[in-house]
Amino acid sequence: MRPPSQGKQILGSLLVALAIAAVAVAVVTAHFGPTSHAELEVQEERVEMREEAREERREAAEERRGD
Amino acid sequence: MEDAIESLTRGNVAEVKVVLASVIVALAVYQLVLAAVSYGKLRPRFLESGPATWAHRASGDTILVLAVLVALACIGFYGFEEGGAHAVFGCLVLAVLAAKVLAVRLGGSSSRLLPWIGAALFVLFTATWLTSAGDFLGVG
Numbered sequence: 001m002r003p004p005s006q007g008k009q010i011l012g013s014l015l016v017a018l019a020i021a022a023v024a025v026a027v028v029t030a031h032f033g034p035t036s037h038a039e040l041e042v043q044e045e046r047v048e049m050r051e052e053a054r055e056e057r058r059e060a061a062e063e064r065r066g067d
Numbered sequence: 068m069e070d071a072i073e074s075l076t077r078g079n080v081a082e083v084k085v086v087l088a089s090v091i092v093a094l095a096v097y098q099l100v101l102a103a104v105s106y107g108k109l110r111p112r113f114l115e116s117g118p119a120t121w122a123h124r125a126s127g128d129t130i131l132v133l134a135v136l137v138a139l140a141c142i143g144f145y146g147f148e149e150g151g152a153h154a155v156f157g158c159l160v161l162a163v164l165a166a167k168v169l170a171v172r173l174g175g176s177s178s179r180l181l182p183w184i185g186a187a188l189f190v191l192f193t194a195t196w197l198t199s200a201g202d203f204l205g206v207g
Binding site: 006 | 089096097
């Protein structure tokens with residue numbers, strides 16, 4: 001079997017390098033989990049909303065008890 | 068400088084540095100394979116020495132740019148104060164990178180020093196990664 005042309009070999013080698021870089025980025029990013037500021041802000045907002053809802057429920061329960 | 072780096076990375080300086088450094092180390096492993104094919108130590112049917120050399124250079128140029136970017140972010144944002152072994156390895160990486168570029172320019176690709184400089188560079192890249200990104204990822 002004849003090897004592919006030199007151009008194809010170079011292109012293939014560069015594509016392999018690109019794939020290696022992409023896999024490295026994906027693996028390391030997955031290892032971090034949500035660490036970007038945007039994602040952390042969304043998480044914080046969710047926690048705050050949950051706390052507010054809990055507070056409102058507690059206040060409503062206290063009002064009911066007061067009545 | 069610090070503000071510029073922080074705004075460029077959107078506050079994720081360490082994370083961006085770790086990702087780029089990991090890409091460098093992954094490509095450095097691939098560089099070893101390409102160099103082995105280039106020097107005829109490995110002879111796969113689908114890749115000849117010439118194209119392997121070409122890809123080795125292109126990938127090496129990419130690594131050089133990434134390494135300079137990581138070094139700039141590292142020195143510009145963190146400085147040298149608490150660098151320890153990482154700072155020493157990082158400076159050695161830049162010195163050996165410069166030596167490799169010089170060896171290629173002056174001695175050409177047939178320079179006998181190149182394989183040794185390349186191997187030293189690989190070891191130093193790995194050591195630099197292990198003392199920073201590796202620690203960060205819980206590997207080092």
